[in-house]
Structures are given as C-alpha cells and as structure tokens.
Amino acid sequence: MEAEEVERSKQSLMINFQKLPIFFPSDRQVIKVLLILTSITLVAMVISIGYGEYPVAPLDVIKTLLGLPTAKEDYTFIVMVLRLPRTLVAFLVGVGLAIAGTITQGITRNPLAAPDIIGVNAGAALAAVSLIILLPNTPAAWLPFAAFTGALTVAFLIYLLAWQEGSSPIRLILVGIGFELIAGTLTDIMITFGQINTVSQALVWLTGSVYGRTWSQVWALMPWIVIFGSVALFLARELNILNLGDEVARGLGSQVEWQRGLLLLTSVALAGASVATAGTIGFVGLMAPHLGRQLVGVSHQGLIPVAAMMGGMLVVCADLLGRIMFAPLELPCGIIIAAVGAPYFVYLLIRNR
Structure with missing residues (x-):
C-alpha cells in the first residue's frame, strides 16, 4: 500500500510539473511585480543617462532616445554615445549575475550560494588579473575571453571534484568555497608581485565598474544574456524538480546529473560574461534571488524573470548612486553593492543559522 501511495504521489507531482509553463508564468502577482520593477528600472535609467557633468533633463533624455527633436540643443552624442551604453551594460550585467545566482541557489538548494561565493x-x-599582470601588452579585447575561460575552468573543476557517484549540492558548495579561497589567494599574489601600472589597472577591474563602457561591450554581452537567459527560462521547470531532492527528481523522470550540469554551465556562462564585461561585482547573485522570492515565491518560472529585473535595477541604481554620492568623484558600482550586500549576507547567515 505504501509503495502504491508513493507511486501515486510521484505521478501527481509529474502531472503538476508538466502543466507548468516553460517560459513566462501567467501568475498575476509575477506580472504585477515585473511591471513595477520595470517601471522603477526605466526611471532609474533615464535619471542615470541624464546625470553627469553636462546634465540633461529627463524629458530631453526621453525625446533623444525616441529620436524626437529637443527644444534647446541636440543631445544625441551625450545620450546615445556616452551614457546610454554604460547604463545598458549595467542593466545587462545585473540581469546576468541575478539569473546566475538564481540557478546556483536552485541547483545547490542553498539560499546562501551564489557564483561569487562558490568560486x-x-x-x-x-584569469583576468593574470592576463593584465603577466601579459600587459595583450589587447583589451582578450580580457572577456580570459575571464570566461577562468570561470568555466573553475566550474569544471568544482563539478569534477564534487563528483562521488554523482554530484550532491553540499559537495558543490564546499568544493566551490575552497576554490574561491584558492583563486582569491592566487589573485592577491599576482597583485602583490605585479608592477605598479598593471596592478592599478587590475585593481580598478576587480572593484567592478561600468565606467567608460561603449556599444561594443553592449553588443558583446547581449547575446550571452539573451541566449543563456532563455536557456535558464526553458530549464526553470527542471530546476523546480531538482529542488525536490535528487531521489524525487529521478522518480519523476529527470536526468539529474545532466540537468544539473547544463544548469551549472548556464550559470557559469552568464556570470563569466558579466564579470568579463564589468569586473567582479559581488552580491547581486545573492540578493536578487532572495528579494525575488519574497515577492513572487519559489517557483522558478516566475522567480527567474523577477530576479533578473531586480538584478538589473540594483546595478543601474548602484552605478547612479556611485556617481552622485561623492560627485565629482565616482565610486565603482561594485563598491556600492558590496556596502549593501555584505550586511545583507550577514543577515541571511543569522536568519538561516
């Protein structure tokens, strides 16, 4: 009787998951939250584009973006060339880090996991700092490839060393934390023995900043976010199943190791591309999924798009605050987010014991 009851429960769960949509959910709460976050993000982006040494009124920013003539002068160069690419990069980086963090927390079933925490x-x-310090004459265009290669290598080693007749979430986290410490130590050694000019360049990159980003970075980053963000949405239902535990997931017909590996690769691609473009901006992948869960719950069909918008909004607002707080000096957005993210991480540690 017990075996029949378990089998009926598995079939019921499978039917319910099959009914879940693949991409965007129809939940009104999710749609409402997305509309609110989108509105806040757009307002922040308009203010960010207009703020600077040469200020542009919000109405003129909107007119310039829409290709309409402005009353006083032409702001096309300021808005479209100097400021819009920077704001778009900030948004895309936030989206990439947030989705990567959502996936990482999902596959490890740990609310404290994130790409910047597990290495x-x-x-x-x-990889990026090694390229800057050891090969200073290498073109800057190689930096994103180096960063992505480093992220992919570490992720592969984490998965390989965590394998023991399968990969468990707790082993992934423990091995990842170990690699985070090792990679951080090696980075510090590189900086310690590097020359002053290359070390200063590496330190600026490590703080995490979108300063001086151009359309070339926008077009380079966008395919990664669009393609792998779509993959994450497509696999959201499988991520829900993995959260039930490996045994239940296998009972529901899920190929656990294959799905976990594909989701990990997706997370690495999003995090690696984001870090390669803007440096190491931490805590976005930790905060955005948590805030998203408080708003729409744990189902990844709704959580992934909400967390993505939340991450984009966080980085855009952090970049804007970094320019306003100590003007005319600019603080990198990575410092602003770390100032908020570190206490938030401590709060999560205390709440989760």
Whole structure:
C-alpha cells in the first residue's frame, strides 16, 4: 500500500510539473511585480543617462532616445554615445549575475550560494588579473575571453571534484568555497608581485565598474544574456524538480546529473560574461534571488524573470548612486553593492543559522 501511495504521489507531482509553463508564468502577482520593477528600472535609467557633468533633463533624455527633436540643443552624442551604453551594460550585467545566482541557489538548494561565493567569479577574476599582470601588452579585447575561460575552468573543476557517484549540492558548495579561497589567494599574489601600472589597472577591474563602457561591450554581452537567459527560462521547470531532492527528481523522470550540469554551465556562462564585461561585482547573485522570492515565491518560472529585473535595477541604481554620492568623484558600482550586500549576507547567515 505504501509503495502504491508513493507511486501515486510521484505521478501527481509529474502531472503538476508538466502543466507548468516553460517560459513566462501567467501568475498575476509575477506580472504585477515585473511591471513595477520595470517601471522603477526605466526611471532609474533615464535619471542615470541624464546625470553627469553636462546634465540633461529627463524629458530631453526621453525625446533623444525616441529620436524626437529637443527644444534647446541636440543631445544625441551625450545620450546615445556616452551614457546610454554604460547604463545598458549595467542593466545587462545585473540581469546576468541575478539569473546566475538564481540557478546556483536552485541547483545547490542553498539560499546562501551564489557564483561569487562558490568560486566562479573568483576564477574569472584570477584569469583576468593574470592576463593584465603577466601579459600587459595583450589587447583589451582578450580580457572577456580570459575571464570566461577562468570561470568555466573553475566550474569544471568544482563539478569534477564534487563528483562521488554523482554530484550532491553540499559537495558543490564546499568544493566551490575552497576554490574561491584558492583563486582569491592566487589573485592577491599576482597583485602583490605585479608592477605598479598593471596592478592599478587590475585593481580598478576587480572593484567592478561600468565606467567608460561603449556599444561594443553592449553588443558583446547581449547575446550571452539573451541566449543563456532563455536557456535558464526553458530549464526553470527542471530546476523546480531538482529542488525536490535528487531521489524525487529521478522518480519523476529527470536526468539529474545532466540537468544539473547544463544548469551549472548556464550559470557559469552568464556570470563569466558579466564579470568579463564589468569586473567582479559581488552580491547581486545573492540578493536578487532572495528579494525575488519574497515577492513572487519559489517557483522558478516566475522567480527567474523577477530576479533578473531586480538584478538589473540594483546595478543601474548602484552605478547612479556611485556617481552622485561623492560627485565629482565616482565610486565603482561594485563598491556600492558590496556596502549593501555584505550586511545583507550577514543577515541571511543569522536568519538561516
């Protein structure tokens, strides 16, 4: 009787998951939250584009973006060339880090996991800093490839060393934390023995900033976010199943190791591309999924798009605050987010014991 009851429960769960949509959910709460976050993000982006040494009124920013003539003068160069690419990069980086963090927390079933905590971002940083210090004459265009290669290498080693007749979430986290410490130590060694000019460049990159980003970075980053963000949405239902535990997931017909590996690769691609573009901006992948869960719950069909918008909004607002707080000096957005994210991480540690 017990075996029949378990079998009926599995079939019921499978039917319910099959009914879940693949992409965007129809939940009104999710749609409402997305509309609110989108509105806040757009307002922040308009203010960010207009703020600077040469201020542009919000109405003129909107007119310039829409290709309409402005009353006083032409702001096309300021808005479209100097400021819009920077704001778009900030948004895309936030989206990428947030989705990567949502996936990482999902596959490890740990609310404290994130790409910057389990070593993926540290691997990207180590590769990028090594390139800057050891090969200073290498073109800057190679930096994103180095960062992504570092993130992918660390992720592969984490998965390999965590394998023991399968990969368990707790082993992934423990091995990842170890690699984070190792990669961080090697990065510090590189900086210690590097020359002053290359070390200063590496330190600026490590703080995490979108300063001086151009359309070339926008077009380079966008395919990664669009493609792998879509993959994450497509696999949201499988991520829900993995959260039930490996045994239940296998009972529901899920190929656990294959799905976990594909989701990990997706997370690495998003985090690596984001870090390669803007440096090591931490805590976005930790905060955005948590805030999203408080708003729409744990189902990843709704959580992934909400967390993505939340992450984009966080980085855009952090970049804007970094320019306003100590003007005319600019604080990198990575410092602003760390100032908020570190206490938030401590709060999560205390709440989760």
